[in-house]
Amino acid sequence: MIIGAFLSAIVLALVLGSVTTLSAADSENVRPNVLWITSEDNGPHLGCYGDEYADTPHIDKLASRGTIYLNCWSNAPVCAPARTTLITGMYPTCLGAEHMRSMVKLPKQFLMYPQYLRKAGYYCTNNSKEDYNVESVGKIWDESSRKAHWKNRKPGQPFFAVFNHTISHESKIRNRPHTLVHDPAKARVPAYHPDTPEVRHDWAQYYDRITEMDALVGKNLKELAEAGLADDTIIFYYGDHGSGMPRSKRWPYNSGLQVPLVIYIPPKFRSLASPDYRTDGESDRLVSFVDFAPTLLSLTGIEPPEHMQGYAFLGQYQTKPQDYLFGFRGRMDERYDLVRSVRNKRFVYIRNYMPHKEYGQYLNYMFQTPTTQVWKRMYDAGELVPPQTYFWETKPSDELYDLQNDQDEVKNLVDSDEHQEVLNELRKAQHQKLLAIRDLGFMPEAEIHRLADGKAPYLIGHSSELYPLPEILSMADLASSQKTNAQAELLAGLKDENDVVRYWAAMGFLIRGKQAVQQAAPQLRAALQDSSKSVRCIAAEALGRYGNQQDVNAGVETLISLANQKKDGLYVAMLALNGLDKLGPKKVAAVKEQIANLPVKNDQVNRRLQSYVGRLVERLQEQQGQNK
Known part of the structure; x- marks a missing residue:
C-alpha cells in the first residue's frame, strides 16, 4: 500500500x-x-x-x-x-x-x-x-x-x-x-x-x-x-x-x-x-x-x-x-558489474563500483572469440606482462586515462600529482550526473523488479523514500573505495533501514576481502537472514569466500537455497549463482547435485533472458568437471 x-x-x-x-x-x-x-x-x-x-x-x-x-x-x-x-x-x-x-x-x-x-x-x-x-x-x-x-x-x-x-x-x-x-x-x-x-x-x-x-x-x-x-x-x-x-x-x-x-x-x-x-x-x-x-x-x-x-x-x-560525455556498464549477459565513466575532450575517468570483480569475467558469448581464448590461456600460463595481464585481474576503484597520449587506455594516471585537478573535475561531474538523473543502477536488479512490481522502475528511482540516492551513493562510494579504515561505517550500514544501503555495506566487506570479512563475521552471519535476498547473497558470498569452514558451509547453503529461479526469481538466482561461481569448485562440490537439478528454463521469464541461468549452471558444472 x-x-x-x-x-x-x-x-x-x-x-x-x-x-x-x-x-x-x-x-x-x-x-x-x-x-x-x-x-x-x-x-x-x-x-x-x-x-x-x-x-x-x-x-x-x-x-x-x-x-x-x-x-x-x-x-x-x-x-x-x-x-x-x-x-x-x-x-x-x-x-x-x-x-x-x-x-x-x-x-x-x-x-x-x-x-x-x-x-x-x-x-x-x-x-x-x-x-x-x-x-x-x-x-x-x-x-x-x-x-x-x-x-x-x-x-x-x-x-x-x-x-x-x-x-x-x-x-x-x-x-x-x-x-x-x-x-x-x-x-x-x-x-x-x-x-x-x-x-x-x-x-x-x-x-x-x-x-x-x-x-x-x-x-x-x-x-x-x-x-x-x-x-x-x-x-x-x-x-x-x-x-x-x-x-x-x-x-x-x-x-x-x-x-x-x-x-x-x-x-x-x-x-x-x-x-x-x-x-x-x-x-x-x-x-x-x-x-x-x-x-x-x-x-x-x-x-x-x-x-x-x-x-x-x-x-x-x-x-x-556540453562539457562531458557519460558511459555506463551494468550486468553483461549473465555477469553482474557496475561501472560508470565520464570524459571530456581529452581525458576519460572510470569509476569501478565492484572492483573485486576482474575485468574479464567469464562470459559464455565473449569466450567464443579466438582472441579471448588465447588471451586467457596465455595469462593462465604466465606468458603475459602488463598491460596485457590487466584484463584478467581485479580492478582499481578509479581509472584516469589521457586519450591524447594513451589511446589504448592502459596508463592509469589516478596517482599522478599533475593530473589531480582533472581527476577531481571528472569525479565531480560523474557524481553530479548520477544524482541529477537519479541513477537506479545502485539498486540490485532483483530489488528493482520487486519494488516496481510491474510498474515503471523510473518511478522507484524518483522516490526519495524508496530510493534515498544520496545515502545509497555515499555507502556505495565508501564500499568501493577500498579504504581500510571504513569498518565502523560499513558495520553501521549493515543495520540501516534501507535494503540498498545494507547491500552496499555487505559489498564493502566482500570487496575488502579476508581480514575485513573475518572481523565482521558475526554481523555478516546475521545478514544471511536479511529481509532482502540480495543482501543475503552478498553476505553469503563474503562468508563463503573468506570465512571459516562453518561460514563457508553457511554461505554455500544460503546461495544454493536462493539459486532456484522458479522459487526466488531470475535476478536473485543469477546473483546467487554468480556468488557460487566465485567460491570455486572445491567449496561448491557439496551442492553439485543440487546445482545439476536447478531449473534452467522458466517460461515466465522474458525470452531474451532465458539462457542466462543455464549458462551459469553450465559453467559451474564445467568447473566441477575440471576439478576432478
Whole structure:
C-alpha cells in the first residue's frame, strides 16, 4: 500500500510536470527526410577517421560531403542498453534498463522518438533490429521488419528510416572459415592484447567485415540518390558501440564507447546545421546517443520533451555544446558489474563500483572469440606482462586515462600529482550526473523488479523514500573505495533501514576481502537472514569466500537455497549463482547435485533472458568437471 501510494503520487507529478507543447514544423514548409544508417560493433576504424588500414570508400565519400564527429559516445558499450538510450533519449541507468537484455516498463507518458515523429506526420520505418530494454507504450514504428523501407510511405509524406547492418557484429569477426583480405601482419594490435596469430586474424577479419559493411552503406546511399531524394534527406551514419573485440565491447572505456558518426545535411536544410558543421569537415563537439533523439526531433521541427535527458546538437532547438560525455556498464549477459565513466575532450575517468570483480569475467558469448581464448590461456600460463595481464585481474576503484597520449587506455594516471585537478573535475561531474538523473543502477536488479512490481522502475528511482540516492551513493562510494579504515561505517550500514544501503555495506566487506570479512563475521552471519535476498547473497558470498569452514558451509547453503529461479526469481538466482561461481569448485562440490537439478528454463521469464541461468549452471558444472 505504501509503495503504491508513492508510485501514484509520482505518476501524477510526472504527468503534470511533463506536459509540453510539441511544435511540429509548419505543414506548408518542406520538412527534411531523415535516413539513419547504422552498423554493429565497430568503432571509428574508417578511412575518413584517418585509419589507413581501413577500406571504406562509401562512408569516406559521405564524410567528404558532410561532417564527421570525432568525439561521439554510445553511452553503453553493448547493443541493447545503447539502443535503449537511442530510442528513449534517456539514460537507461535511470530507467532500470541498463542491464543487458532486461525488460522494464516506461512511465506511460514517456514516448519513444518515432512516436513523436509519427504524430507530426512522418512515416517511420526500422529495418530491422530493435533490441530495446524497455517495453513500448503503443505502436512505435509504421513498420519494423526486414522489409521496412521509406519507399512504402504515402506520396509526398516525409520519412524517417533506419537501416541497420549486422555484418560487422562480434559474431562475424570470429566465424570460420574466412579468407582474409586485410593483411594480418599490418593490423594494429592494441597494447592490452597479446600479439599472436589468432589476435591478428581477428583484427584483420574485423576490418574485412567493416569493408563489407561499407558496401552495404553504399547501397543505401545509391538507392536514395536514384530515387531523387538525396537533396531532401539528412543522413546519419553511425556505429552502435565500439569494436566487438574483447575489452572494447562491453567496457565503458573510450574504446568501447567511441563510435563513428558522419552527418550529411543537404544545402536546402543548412539552416538546421550548427556552427561546427561544415562540408568535408570535422567537429570535436562532445555528442552521445542520449542526444540523438532530441537532435532528430529538433531537425524535424519538434521541440524535444522535457523528460529526454540529451541535448539537441542540430536543428531548430539545438543547444550549446556540453562539457562531458557519460558511459555506463551494468550486468553483461549473465555477469553482474557496475561501472560508470565520464570524459571530456581529452581525458576519460572510470569509476569501478565492484572492483573485486576482474575485468574479464567469464562470459559464455565473449569466450567464443579466438582472441579471448588465447588471451586467457596465455595469462593462465604466465606468458603475459602488463598491460596485457590487466584484463584478467581485479580492478582499481578509479581509472584516469589521457586519450591524447594513451589511446589504448592502459596508463592509469589516478596517482599522478599533475593530473589531480582533472581527476577531481571528472569525479565531480560523474557524481553530479548520477544524482541529477537519479541513477537506479545502485539498486540490485532483483530489488528493482520487486519494488516496481510491474510498474515503471523510473518511478522507484524518483522516490526519495524508496530510493534515498544520496545515502545509497555515499555507502556505495565508501564500499568501493577500498579504504581500510571504513569498518565502523560499513558495520553501521549493515543495520540501516534501507535494503540498498545494507547491500552496499555487505559489498564493502566482500570487496575488502579476508581480514575485513573475518572481523565482521558475526554481523555478516546475521545478514544471511536479511529481509532482502540480495543482501543475503552478498553476505553469503563474503562468508563463503573468506570465512571459516562453518561460514563457508553457511554461505554455500544460503546461495544454493536462493539459486532456484522458479522459487526466488531470475535476478536473485543469477546473483546467487554468480556468488557460487566465485567460491570455486572445491567449496561448491557439496551442492553439485543440487546445482545439476536447478531449473534452467522458466517460461515466465522474458525470452531474451532465458539462457542466462543455464549458462551459469553450465559453467559451474564445467568447473566441477575440471576439478576432478
